[in-house]
Amino acid sequence: MIVDETAGQAVLGNRGQAYRWGGIAAFIIAAGYLAIIPLFANVGTPPTGGEGFFNYLPGKTTIWWWILGLSVFTDLLYIPLALSLYMALKPVNKYLMALAVIFMGMFVVLDLAMTQGHYASILTLFHNYSLAADGAHRAAFLAAAEYAAAVLATPMEIVYAIVIPSIGVLLTGIVMLKSKFGKAAAWLALITGFLGILSLTGWFPVIMGNALFVTAWFFVVGWKLMRLARE
Secondary structure: HHHHHHHHHHHHHHHHHHHHHHHHHHHHHHHHHHHHHHHHHHHHHOOOOHHHHHHHOOOOOHHHHHHHHHHHHHHHHHHHHHHHHHHHHHHHHHHHHHHHHHHHHHHHHHHHHHHHHHHHHHHHHHHHHOOOOOOHHHHHHHHHHHHHHHHHHHHHHHHHHHHHHHHHHHHHHHHOOOOOHHHHHHHHHHHHHHHHHHHOOOOOHHHHHHHHHHHHHHHHHHHHHHHHHHH
16 A cells, blocks of 8 residues: 555656646747847848848857757757646546647758758858859858748748747647646647748738747746646
């Protein structure tokens, strides 16, 4: 009997640690998103095309490396958050939560490889372009940047960076409707998912609304997970 009680306490302790780390990850993601907003406001909307990027980047590369670093860091934090949400919401609907975790995992892989990877390529190519001593090398760096910029300009970029994670949040919100997370977290997730899908239109107010709602959702989820950890 004592062994069973000890094992049960160990399981609850491990689950509490998972909730705590998930809550911390959610808070850091939200804070990272808020920190990125003034950085983007400082550098402005990037242009399309490699040549457009190279004309736009002088004096802005340091800020862009900060944006890139924060974006990569927040992407990676989706992993502990998704796993803690799965543990918390599995008793409600483990199948929907497994699907939500898959979408969040797809986002991490695709965003790091496609979005952040190509932004890093453009920044590196611009650095090499600035140091190139002759026109032939500059033309080669510019041609490579054109490819990376073309990838970022496709509609699939919105799918990788916005639609896929928003579907993961939407599925989580559906499960949250019947959970102890409460209606606020659930409806923030549902609105985030809806706006994320509408982001395919490319309309800036919708994209910005998705970013604001998902940031609020991360704060609420972080608070809820920390409460579960204490319980």
